[in-house]
Amino acid sequence: MIRHLFRLIWNKKKAHALLMVEIWASFLVLFGLGSMIVFNVSNYVEPLGFSYERVWAVDFNNNQDTTAMQDKVNTILQRLKAYPEVESVSRMSSNYPFSTNTMNNGVDYKKRHVMSHFYTTDADFAQTLDMPLVAGRWYGKGDLGGKYKPVVINRKTQEALFLDENPLGKVFGDFRVVGVIDNFKAKGEFMTNAPAVFEMIEAKNTWDKIYLVKTKPGTDAMFEAKLVKEMSTMLVGWNVEVNPLVDSRKNQHNLTLVPVIIFLIICFFLLINVALGLFGVLNLSIAKRRSEIGLRRAIGATARQVSWQFVAEIWVLATFSLLFGLLFAVQFPIMHVFDLASGVYIGAIALAVAIIYGLVTLCALFPSRQAATIHPAVALHEE
Amino acid sequence: MITLTNIEKVYRTSTIETLALNNINLHIGQGEFASIMGPSGCGKSTLLNIIGLLDAPSKGGISVGGQPVTSYSDQELARLRNQRLGFIFQSFHLINDLSVLDNVEIPLLYRKQISGTQRRQMAQEALERVGLSNRVKHFPKQLSGGQKQRVAIARAIVGRPEIILADEPTGNLDSVMGNEILSILQGLNTDGATIVMVTHDEAMAKKTHRLIRLFDGTMVGDTTLTLC
Secondary structure (H helix, E strand, O other): OHHHHHHHHHHOHHHHHHHHHHHHHHHHHHHHHHHHHHHHHHHHHOOOOOOOOOEEEEEEEOOOOOOOHHHHHHHHHHHHHHOOOEEEEEEEOOOOOOOOOOOEEEEEEOOEEEEEEEEEEOOOHHHHOOOOEEEEOOOOHHHOOOOOEEEEEEHHHHHHHHOOOOOOOOEEOOEEEEEEEOOOOOOOOOOOOOOEEEEEOOOOOOOOOEEEEEEOOOOOHHHHHHHHHHHHHHOOOOEEEEEEHHHHHHHHHHHHHHHHHHHHHHHHHHHHHHHHHHHHHHHHHHHHOHHHHHHHHHOOOOHHHHHHHHHHHHHHHHHHHHHHHHHHHOHHHHHOHHHOOHHHHHHHHHHHHHHHHHHHHHHHHHHHHHHHHOOHHHHHOOO | OEEEEEEEEEEEOOOOEEEEEEEEEEEEOOOOEEEEEOOOOOOHHHHHHHHOOOOOOOEEEEEEOOEEOOOOOHHHHHHHHHHHEEEEEOOOOOOOOOOHHHHHHHHHHOOOOOOHHHHHHHHHHHHHHOOOHHHOOOOHHHOOHHHHHHHHHHHHHOOOOOEEEEEOOOOOOOHHHHHHHHHHHHHHHHOOOEEEEEOOOHHHHOOOOEEEEEEOOEEEEEEEOOOO
């Protein structure tokens, strides 16, 4: 029967060409959307690697003031630590978690080259963000002054640079590895877990003035106001801005989710259009094929078989369209387009195929049931 | 073979009730070639549909091979139509998007036990039987009316049914083609098939073994004919 239906659809290919193009185009759009969704979902399920609740990023802008900067950045740190509401403080570069800033650098080891995110942080960073180490330790003040700068890397950097070697104590460029953490997705859950290197902030560094302040549980906005007021009084001419990481995280999520949601809405309307088109075409086709339906019933088809035939025909039609679509879609994982993992594209293909089959089945169900109710004696005598 | 007892068929709409068949009692025996005649609207096609189990009577009983079928399910009726009945229609009812061979194969698609190769072979044989073995790859649009009806006959006989029901098989054909179709039907009858044919053509009807006349839904004549 399947072969019969393939032959029937193939012989009607000219009549079905537009419908096939419509299904093909829907598949491609769904494949695009599916790739975005699969990519983001697979990122989302990867652990973030740190805790952000109760952590504020306090940004100090010295404006025109350039006097005694080293003293001032240390005073800020000591003052912040002195608050009873504060649990821990860490100073770092402007690419703090969920910020929009990024710093990348290439690192090399034994002819292996990796592009890595670089974060300049102090000894309290891991404690402030509750980042567990999987090997070694976080750097401390005692690590400064040596020939190489102490760094902590994440597992992605370890895998890319050192493969199966133990990374602890290894030197690459000016850096010596003292510890390894697991994940670090600074831009939030939707970010790819990319290679990261944490470099220890140097004493002469006065330009990185982001302080990550971890507050004690129950600390409210009153403290935020008090902190801003006191700091502004202490640092005349400076601007102080507090960004709770919870809020920054939401902004980062919006940057990822808004395009996906817009694309989803467009796709939804496109699919409704396709569904209505399919539904109309099938209804018309059944009206045109009443004689055939009558004949099939007369020569031995049950009502159920007639109904199934129309569903199966639309599956065959969808299969032809999907085969053409797949020819295009499989190029993405083969050619590693956009440098995404093959699994993302394969997942997107599976998702798009499932949605297309689901959609065509849904559209075919009602018309096919209508076809099954056509009385053969009536249908055969209509001409 | 087929027995109709006190058959009545009423078509009802919200405003009107039409009695299409009234108290029909009929037995079609094995190997018979019966024709049904009557003016337009007298119920010939309705009677053929009821004999062919395409329509259910409002009253009365039908039995096929001694087996009452009135209470059969859709699935059982479909199986019975597929295995024991063959249909030929005035307007052929061929599927234009399928080749001649594919059209002839259709009844066998609903028999699970027949393989694709067997189907092809049986369809080829049926087409040979009607003299169209050289047209297997043609499409219905490429055939004349007579050829189309021969394809329809091949489709009706491909499953080797015991009973062939023909609804005005020569109605759309000229007399030469009509005679050709009738002689094929006669040949099938000689080989053992039971044939019931609805016709308007008195001359065609007289070439069958039995002539059943209908008028206003009632059977007004049932004559056994002697062939010259």
